[in-house]
Amino acid sequence: MDQRTQKERMLAGELYVADCPELAADNRRISEWMARYNAALAVPPDERHAMLVEAFGAVGAGVNIRPPFFCDYGYNISIGAGSFMNFNCVVLDVVKVTIGEKTQIGSAVQILTADHPRDPALRAQLLEFGRPVTIGSNVWIGSGAIILPGVTIGDHAVIGAGSVVTRDVPPGAIAVGNPARLKD
Template sequence: MKQRERMLAGLPYKGSLDGLREERMETKLKIYDYNLLRPNETEKMDELIRDILGKTDEKITVKQPFHCDYGKNIQVGNNFFANYNCTILDTGRVIIGENVKVAPNVSIYTAGHPIHPLSRNSGYEYGIEVIIGDNVWLGGSVVINPGVKIGNNVVIGSGSVVTKDIPDNVIAAGNPCKVIREITEEDRKYYYKDKEFDVQDY
């Protein structure tokens, strides 16, 4: 089994073998070009980010700067929005649903290293996939650790470190991130805390 196959299977692998280092360098060069595009070069941005990522839908926005390892292991659904300085370490697959909003400085990590120092120093590492459902909002500076699954219609509060799965239809926050409460129909009339919408088309 090649190291890339081991990596995507969630098995220990060495990132310096079987062309993985060259794959990462190819992606780094594309990301370098992407991050240096002028703000009005929107067509070039759209074309290049779709070349970097593995699977995209009709409408996606990824603000510069953006960083990832391979790119091709990232799948995003329609109406995906990532704000400034999003980092995705995609040694494992990252599968993101529709209508997902990612605030600035969010980091999604599938990559990790063994706990024991001798094992860690052997050069073996791992990638465990991360799955994010539909209609999710990740607040500023959220960190998602390897192996996490976030359900549909979830809000993750700013600064949270998500180490365990989060179920559907909840607000979760903290370090480590925990469910605070369910999202209910009552929440629909508010746009921020106790401030109610003054328009009818929301």
């Protein structure tokens, strides 16, 4: 019998139950952090940076995330130096979300790792899983874009505003639309 905790299963990208006591405690912790962070809009960026370091797995120098900002746990987020996220972004980080250096992310972008089984019997058991998202360096993601679970976006790529990215985007490519398609 598998003796791993639900959190260990979640972090491995396997089926898990999200409302177990350990994950509920992690979510309470980040909820309290988000309340403080989202009230810190008028706080200088260097002070907000210190708050990001407190919550995230890794934060490079000069990272600026404008509140409000929302995430599931925080500890699965790594963001490279000089990156920027505008107002109202959501990162569902049940597994790793990696963002490279000098990446610019517009307002209301959603980066989603959380996924659910296609089998209704498994969903009825409240099981879910995650697939990591990787965003390269010097990427520009336009406002309102949605990055779905398991997607990798290569360095120097551009994602158009409002695009829904369902597949990997190669380095240097431009992807737009719903679903996002590569532009020639």
